[in-house]
Amino acid sequence: MKIWIDLTNSPHINFFKPFIEKWQNNGIELIITARDLANTISLIEQEGWSYEEVGGHAGKSTLKKLAYFPKRVWNLKSYLKRHKPTIGISQSSFYSPVVCSFLGIPSIYLNDNEHAKGNHIAFLFSTVNMLPEFLAPYSKKIFWIRNNKFQFYPGVKEAIYLNSVFEFFDISDSPTKQKKIFVRLEPWTAQYYSGDGSFVENIIQQLESEYPIVILPRSKEQAKHLNNKEFRNVEIRTSPLPLKEIFQECLFFIGAGGSMTRELAILGVPTLSIYQGELLEVDNYLIKNKLMTYHRNPSGKLVEKLIKASDSSRNEDIFKKGELAFNMINEKVKNLG
Structure with missing residues (x-):
């Protein structure tokens, strides 16, 4: 299995850190792409991960974002065709599910921001959408849930990695x-x-x-x-x-x-x-x-x-939920990959 991770913002480094450590320890090959936004690149380099920088931030303008989206999708697709991942996973990268769909591979899309407009694109193209449990009522209310593509993990996303990274830090x-x-x-x-x-x-x-x-x-x-x-x-x-x-x-x-x-x-x-x-x-x-x-x-x-x-x-209690959520996501990657 070869896992592609697209890191599009600085909080994603902490989120994926325990997953990356586990997958590397299990001998799984990782392909990491990133865009130059906030402290994303410098934080990746602090971790010592190998990565490919693909694009930056399009700015606050909706029109600029719309124009930039297909450009980065194309660049990611071109890069990944040479590296042949078997599955893609991302936390709020709207690009990832679209690129995976073009490559013909499964994708897992995670997000906890219900206001992000890019969700609508990502939800449509992803193999499975994994959201925190508190978004289940909201998802039903605005009719996100119309098929079996949605799963809900316990707790909040921050507890998933904090449970691992800071387990022994008092x-x-x-x-x-x-x-x-x-x-x-x-x-x-x-x-x-x-x-x-x-x-x-x-x-x-x-x-x-x-x-x-x-x-x-x-x-x-x-x-x-x-x-x-x-x-x-x-x-x-x-x-x-x-x-x-x-x-x-x-x-x-x-x-x-x-x-x-x-x-x-x-x-x-x-x-x-x-x-x-x-x-x-x-x-x-x-x-x-x-x-x-x-x-x-x-x-x-x-x-x-x-x-x-x-x-x-x-x-x-929130850390216990974080551990359960980590295992749930990791198991989904194994099953799809």
Whole structure:
């Protein structure tokens, strides 16, 4: 069996890490393609994986995305025809199921973002769509489920890999040096995002005199923009930080985006989502289960109040579900491949 994985965004590296380790240990050949978006390429290189870079990001414009889509599909197809994979799997790569269909091989498509417009293309072309359990009612409501192509795994996607990667890493292992507030910026270029591009700056200015703050930008443009601001007690990271390092040093996490915010919340780090777009079902799931807090426009005083009231305990049930989901996905790859 030869598995093709298409990595189209930086959170996909952590998601596929335990799968890649397992498959490599079992002697399975892997073909990894990636596009140059956010920190995707640098994170792949940190892992030391062999990969082929195919394309970048088309920008926020829907028209540009539509024009770019067939170009990358064609480039992927041309590359993969020479390498002959037997199955393709991706987390929210809309390209992967289409390319697999053209190559005549099975595909597994995973996604937990019900607002992504590319889902409609991916659902149509994939062999099987695997979504988290909390999307089952939504899928029935909007008539996604019209055939047997959908399967639902337990829990949330972040728990699938966090259960493996951080199984023996305890929050009490954190260093004794002063802990920091980490701020993950909003996805300016994402098609699904419609928030104000600079609202986070107000929160930073209110907190920087009391806490050391580390800003995690998504792009060089964001880093450049914030470097021009007159912050005092603020560090702007221009290269990606390993999640474990963030976990170790993090007193409180403020996330204007998605995956990283959920990761820290699931790991037991006190987390505030300030996402400005329409909340996803996965976020509602975590908020309902008291794994994170949500406020669109918090004040510095509210953040300080949340820090004082924070609880760093983990929800072990969500990790058990992560293990079950990992095994379910891995078994599906074996059966189809």
